[in-house]
Amino acid sequence: MWATARRMASTTRSASSAALTFELVGKCSTTRARASILTLPHGQVNLPIFMPVATQASLKGLTPEQLEATGCRLCLNNTYHLGLKPGQEVLDAVGGAHKFQGWNHNLLTDSGGFQMVSLLKLANVTEEGVRFLSPHDGSPMLLTPEHSMSLQNSIGSDIMMQLDDVLVTTHPDKARMREAMERSVRWLDRCIAAHKYPERQNLFCIIQGGLDLEMRRECCREMVARDTPGIAIGGLSGGEAKDDFCKVVATCTEQLPELKPRYVMGIGYPEDLVVSVALGADMFDCVWPTRTARFGNAITKHGVLNMKREMYAADFGPIEEGCGCQCCRPAGQEGSLGITRAFIHHNAAKETVAAHLLTLHNVWYQLDLMRQAREAIIADQFPAFVKKFFAGLYPDGQSYPSWAVNALRGVGIELLER
């Protein structure tokens, strides 16, 4: 196999910390894309990777067995939601989120801070933590870095995220942005101090700093100095221009140590994944693929198809021709379900089964896209993969989004050149 051969030929390119090993197995010779193996307490995962989001300890109707069958070995839970339901006491009593949901592979949890800000309007950030009014009875509550660590320790996630001071990147107040960045660094120190099980759970830092590249660089320096086992780039996917998003990712990856995983939070559109991989990022998560499935949308190499449209009512083809998911796999192949677009159309937004089937398909699509990217990187054919991917989405070869053209040009891929 390619991966093995290459690994044996090169000198060992790996780094370990108490609960994580990062092994670089391939690098694109044109872009900054990397292929690696991340070994976590619940097994190996191949990077680059898309991580589906099982918000409330369940991936939207799929059994853990079905999720496993898509090839997923690392998914997310949300600390905020698990803190509310089932609550920390239950998690402690049951013995953590893996046992709770019957998932024997890896889990990543966020800090809970993002939901504070995105879901609860009346949240207020102070040095102590995030103050908010309980949505239950309106009483004042406080989420501190220490409490977030305590919750994530109870969850037992393989990767936990620090509590950070999240601002939308488009926030106009530069002083507030600096305060948030510096506070996030101070909170990382508090998280590290409060983390009870560094030998079996990994704490990742989160780079903040909005769209100010200098501030991002400064944040990178501060965070890297604290030597967490992995590094996340946060605050993005909040409505900033895609050009700005790419600049921030590129600026951060340039400065980050090579032998640590880099996680861009909240990213999920296929184009964003492919460009971010080219810019040197390894890990991504987003609720979009599973949420859009419940709205009847299928992600395909030719774009997103809304199965509720009348044109699919009598379309007896698979959701996506050539897709290897259980729904689309050609008849005769093991596990093939022979699901047609017509059946999804028939039940989209009516029976939950249609949502489950589209969720299976969309999760497979996202994981498979990253698998293909990884193979291309290892074979050092990543630029060709990127061109093929964009050609599939924009068959006229003309209307490529300029942000993608620019970002890829920055790492040596000329998308418009056939």
Added chain:
Amino acid sequence: MTVDTEPQEPESTAMRFEVVSSALKEGTAAAARVGRLALPGRRPIDTPNFIAVTSRGTLPHVTPDNISKHLQVSGAYFSLEDFVEKSQQNLSRPPPIFSAPTSTNHPTPLYSFTGTPSHITTILAARRLPAVPSPIGNSTKSISVFTNTGFQNLSTTDYLSAASTLEPDITIPLADLTNNSPPGTSPTSKRALRMAERTDEWIADWFSSPLSTSTSTFAPVLPIPYPIQWEYLSRLAEDYIPSSQLSGLAVHDPDIIPDLATHQPSLLSLPLLSLSNPSNPHLILRHIALGTDLFALPLINAVSDAGLALNFTFPAPPSPGSPPLPLAVDLSLPSFSTSVTPLSESCTCYACKSHHKSYIHHLLQAREMLGWTLLQIHNHATMSAFFGGIQRSIKDATFEDERLSFSRVYDSEMPAGVGERPRMRGYQYKSQGGEENAGKKKNKPAWQKELAVEDDKVEVPETDGGRVLQEKGVGEVVKGSGR
């Protein structure tokens, strides 16, 4: 248990039903019996047994891969009204299911359109089970059906042509039923007489038309007294059993079976499928005692939606004294929040092997769809085991004793289930004007005004996790806040 889809007897094209043993040794009187229903290409069904009830072509909440992997169910009930809605964008488009292409894995349009695994015996009827009452009456040549886009008429010829195209293993021809009378009441004798006359006429039309030889017919037996439908039933026995056109009966009220035994014993050589929608296992046992072979059980779907895990076995365990054991566990109750035991100690289903009460309680609390999926898997497995026990006890001639002891050990009714149900869709119910509950929804609105913050633009959480929040949430109470 994984499933082999190999046809049992490829050379045979006819349905076969044989009674293996009966609680009564001699005679033709109605009684519990063990049999085997075998359709070419399908997994044979040992009876008494049940078939799953589909909604819009799918077992609710369970994808086909999970059906094949985790359920022992061998048959499924489909209703034509789930497939024939008029498209609002394209009124002239015929229902797509009629043009679904077939393949080896999906040998008829019904299989290929719905993705039903081919080992499952398919049974097609006109209406959902239970059917939504129609305010419009039936006519001499058609019945009123309820589709996703409203009520429409289904004529006898349309239904025949649909059955010929879809080629289900078993078809139940149209019956003139009174779907709009309040539950528990029987039709007036004048109406009952017309029901029998029309159904009789329709069955004559049905059998005089060419129908695919791969489809077996189960004629409806109406929920009216035997004396009113005796002419119809005797025609079934005298004309269509000798001609081998009649393969079984779809019985709307099994209490008529003793009358059949007395007056038309030859009808009891046929498999009896009950469409009576029993509300608990005691009724199922009673209907088996009368001679019912197969049940379509919408009960299971309803129980799963109610957040209940069935928890009974046959034979029943030794009596615990009083109070009797509950028939199901209500997983929505807070007492299960930290319980890491399976739904039922003796159950070997996927949900019980891989998960515990605490998780399923959480899924119901959080309204995560997986909760209903796991309950469906467990409840269908429990029902399969229940029927397995019944088959063994009939063979061992202990059925009547065990039935009696079952009635002593278990509660008489299913618990109601305090949890919220999955969202109801338009094809599942029709709000009735003037009824007590008119306009009242079963579930609370997903996002309550008083809990929502003022700004309308705030994103509603994907999971409605902000709605019912527990005391102990994320974060800690601010000290000295005077709470």
